[in-house]
Amino acid sequence: GEDVEQSLFLSVREGDSSVINCTYTDSSSTYLYWYKQEPGAGLQLLTYIFSNMDMKQDQRLTVLLNKKDKHLSLRIADTQTGDSAIYFCAALKPNMRFGAGTRLTVKP
Amino acid sequence: KAGVTQTPRYLIKTRGQQVTLSCSPISGHRSVSWYQQTPGQGLQFLFEYFSETQRNKGNFPGRFSGRQFSNSRSEMNVSTLELGDSALYLCASSSSGQGFLGANVLTFGAGSRLTVL
Numbered sequence: 688g689e690d691v692e693q694s695l696f697l698s699v700r701e702g703d704s705s706v707i708n709c710t711y712t713d714s715s716s717t718y719l720y721w722y723k724q725e726p727g728a729g730l731q732l733l734t735y736i737f738s739n740m741d742m743k744q745d746q747r748l749t750v751l752l753n754k755k756d757k758h759l760s761l762r763i764a765d766t767q768t769g770d771s772a773i774y775f776c777a778a779l780k781p782n783m784r785f786g787a788g789t790r791l792t793v794k795p
Numbered sequence: 796k797a798g799v800t801q802t803p804r805y806l807i808k809t810r811g812q813q814v815t816l817s818c819s820p821i822s823g824h825r826s827v828s829w830y831q832q833t834p835g836q837g838l839q840f841l842f843e844y845f846s847e848t849q850r851n852k853g854n855f856p857g858r859f860s861g862r863q864f865s866n867s868r869s870e871m872n873v874s875t876l877e878l879g880d881s882a883l884y885l886c887a888s889s890s891s892g893q894g895f896l897g898a899n900v901l902t903f904g905a906g907s908r909l910t911v912l
Contacts (some may be wrong), residue, residue: 718898728906785837
């Protein structure tokens with residue numbers, strides 16, 4: 688199976704919270720990342736978490752890591768239309784392995 | 796601080812031709828990685844260079860090659876182009892590269908979009 692898996696689509700209303708989920712297979716992944724890609728652009732790092740952490744918060748972003756279940760999530764609070772993009776989960780071990788990306792659509 | 800610069804941004808080639816893509820990393824970054832992004836396969840790792848040495852290589856045929864210069868700028872080359880090589884090629888730089896302890900935060904360029912006809 689794929690090393691890193693994500694659901695492909697998520698649609699939310701402006702002002703709601705968005706939760707993007709990711710699972711990975713290699714439990715020895717040392718760091719896990721969330722990247723954002725807007726149309727016509729490269730990937731922009733949003734945040735990352737070390738594998739011995741459970742949670743990391745950075746302004747509107749909250750990352751939760753369940754190492755036992757190999758599950759990573761990204762919560763975006765108060766989602767705005769400008770958050771519409773593709774979000775990639777990635778795991779480092781030894782190369783960077785990316786998920787297929789979740790296309791987030793924010794409706795006004 | 797200038798970001799990662801990739802050139803050209805767009806190019807069209809025909810089957811059988813070859814192409815060279817260029818990447819200038821962030822000043823001070825010694826690691827450059829290349830990725831291929833397609834709708835069907837997503838983001839796939841091509842190779843990584845650190846201080847002019849290829850450190851890691853993904854599962855791509857030998858038609859895909861790269862190199863890194865002493866100023867850390869990198870080029871990748873694809874020979875004998877096939878239709879399936881049409882993709883967005885992304886370059887990313889980092890200060891430490893893979894294999895070192897630490898988060899290996901990648902900074903991506905905007906990509907070079909290759910269309911093979």
